[in-house]
Amino acid sequence: MKRRSFLGTVASAGASGLLAQQPAGAGKPSLVQTPLVLMAPTEHGLEAAWGVSRLSRGFLEWETEAGTAGVAGMDAFGLSPQGDRVLRVRLDGLPSGTRGRIRARTTAADGESVLSDWKRFRTLDSGASSTRFVMWNDTHVNQETLRQLHAVTPAADFLIWNGDTCNDWVQEDLLIPTLLHPGGCDITQGRPLFLTWGNHDVRGAHAFRMSSVVATPGGRPFYAFRSGPVAVICLHTGEDKPDDHPSFQGRVAFDALRAEQTRWLTEVIRRPELRDAPYRLAFCHIPLRWLDESRQDYATGGFDRHSGRSRAAWHDALVSWKAQAILSGHTHQPAWLPPNGDFPYGQIVGGGPQPARATWTEGVADATQLRLKMSRLNGEVVHEVLLKPLS
Numbered sequence: 001m002k003r004r005s006f007l008g009t010v011a012s013a014g015a016s017g018l019l020a021q022q023p024a025g026a027g028k029p030s031l032v033q034t035p036l037v038l039m040a041p042t043e044h045g046l047e048a049a050w051g052v053s054r055l056s057r058g059f060l061e062w063e064t065e066a067g068t069a070g071v072a073g074m075d076a077f078g079l080s081p082q083g084d085r086v087l088r089v090r091l092d093g094l095p096s097g098t099r100g101r102i103r104a105r106t107t108a109a110d111g112e113s114v115l116s117d118w119k120r121f122r123t124l125d126s127g128a129s130s131t132r133f134v135m136w137n138d139t140h141v142n143q144e145t146l147r148q149l150h151a152v153t154p155a156a157d158f159l160i161w162n163g164d165t166c167n168d169w170v171q172e173d174l175l176i177p178t179l180l181h182p183g184g185c186d187i188t189q190g191r192p193l194f195l196t197w198g199n200h201d202v203r204g205a206h207a208f209r210m211s212s213v214v215a216t217p218g219g220r221p222f223y224a225f226r227s228g229p230v231a232v233i234c235l236h237t238g239e240d241k242p243d244d245h246p247s248f249q250g251r252v253a254f255d256a257l258r259a260e261q262t263r264w265l266t267e268v269i270r271r272p273e274l275r276d277a278p279y280r281l282a283f284c285h286i287p288l289r290w291l292d293e294s295r296q297d298y299a300t301g302g303f304d305r306h307s308g309r310s311r312a313a314w315h316d317a318l319v320s321w322k323a324q325a326i327l328s329g330h331t332h333q334p335a336w337l338p339p340n341g342d343f344p345y346g347q348i349v350g351g352g353p354q355p356a357r358a359t360w361t362e363g364v365a366d367a368t369q370l371r372l373k374m375s376r377l378n379g380e381v382v383h384e385v386l387l388k389p390l391s
């Protein structure tokens with residue numbers, strides 16, 4: 001665990017609350033192990049998750065710029081949120097586009113109590129005239145890339161971390177630092193996080209634990225939301241080989257998940273805020289289109305560069321919705337495949353894990369256009385795509 005870098009981050013931010021309350025006893029791990037990570041924003045709230053070193057409970061204090069305040073401290077079953085690795089607390093019931101600040105109280109079973117610093121938040125606003133969002137992908141625990149991405153990426157209405165956060169979950173203790181303290185950074189400072197699952201995020205004996213750390217708007221790995229003029233659908237493309245591939249050791253069931261997402265898609269695209277949005281985007285880790293779609297021999301190391309299984313399942317619904325672009329990662333090779341006669345949606349694919357290959361993509365939308373700009377860490381613009389609003 002990167003305790004030293006976490007304390008360094010807190011100290012450099014000028015905070016004193018956490019440091020002042022660290023236990024004096026040598027060798028005892030800090031009760032709070034990560035920054036407060038703000039995830040899965042909706043119009044009316046968001047969820048905070050943070051790592052802890054031992055059994056404890058937590059609640060949130062919140063204040064809005066409108067002058068309201070309160071506490072949030074109930075899990076879905078009426079208990080105080082509790083855990084021995086991660087605490088998660090959902091804040092809900094706020095007006096659309098609420099701006100405010102939030103902090104967490106953590107109390108261990110042994111009585112130690114830690115109050116975090118205040119952290120600013122904003123809920124989504126479907127009625128806003130504009131929005132800005134950012135996408136990362138395929139960071140694969142590259143600490144230098146994560147630090148640089150964090151440094152160059154501006155504040156935004158949301159950040160989508162579009163899969164392959166890890167290099168397979170082979171040990172349980174990889175989950176908290178990788179997901180809640182990536183690169184030793186407080187990545188949700190100024191940009192709440194949505195996460196989509198990549199093929200590496202579903203590998204390893206401990207992959208099933210990821211859903212206990214990562215919040216999504218509805219508790220599933222597929223979801224949809226609206227921010228200003230942009231409607232977003234996030235999907236789980238599963239693995240890059242068939243479910244029965246021997247390397248998965250019987251741990252995956254993505255044909256069933258894709259079919260469930262197909263049924264969900266046909267319903268969700270009828271929701272007025274998605275159906276009538278001026279701009280319509282989908283995010284999924286494995287692209288639905290690729291430059292080379294030649295058939296793979298899975299028995300001899302082949303794998304999917306594009307998810308033909310997902311495309312077969314979702315193409316009709318995405319076309320019917322008038323999706324304008326799919327944003328993905330996976331291939332570690334930046335690309336823009338414009339719409340054509342077969343595919344009315346374009347396909348954007350971000351870069352790879354090493355700093356020289358990494359990219360981040362920014363979307364800025366207002367009434368006149370949505371500009372998607374993919375940049376390298378040195379500022380070089382790789383692709384720029386302008387979308388006009390749908391009528």
Ligand SMILES: [Fe+2]
Pocket residue numbers: 138140164198200330331332
């Ligand atoms: Fe990857």
